[in-house]
Amino acid sequence: MKPHPRAEEQDDLLRPRLTDMIDMRHELAKLAALINWEFFEREWAGFFPSTTGRPATSPRLVAGLLYLRHAYGLSDEAVVARWVENPYHQHFCGEVFFSTVHRSTPSR
Numbered sequence: 001m002k003p004h005p006r007a008e009e010q011d012d013l014l015r016p017r018l019t020d021m022i023d024m025r026h027e028l029a030k031l032a033a034l035i036n037w038e039f040f041e042r043e044w045a046g047f048f049p050s051t052t053g054r055p056a057t058s059p060r061l062v063a064g065l066l067y068l069r070h071a072y073g074l075s076d077e078a079v080v081a082r083w084v085e086n087p088y089h090q091h092f093c094g095e096v097f098f099s100t101v102h103r104s105t106p107s108r
Helices: 027-034 037-043 059-072 076-085 087-092
Strands: none
Touching: 027 087, 037 059, 059 076, 059 087, 076 087
């Protein structure tokens, strides 16, 4: 199953948008605005299929995590751990609202 296109997220009274939480002058916010994310969505769409019936992983999320891993010299586990606690990393990877659980982490 290929990734579903992300629908425009509605405002949520109980969850502020990441853009309201972060400084949009931060280097990752500026870089996120410069990158042509549609290219990754189009070119990488078939590389991360789901075999469990749930939607596939977003190519933007994968590209963003790969960049963050390289830029900060992190392991796979460390980049996911940092993503969970860093709103700048989440915004860079295309999230709209702050999340304390990574979307690819299985629920317990």
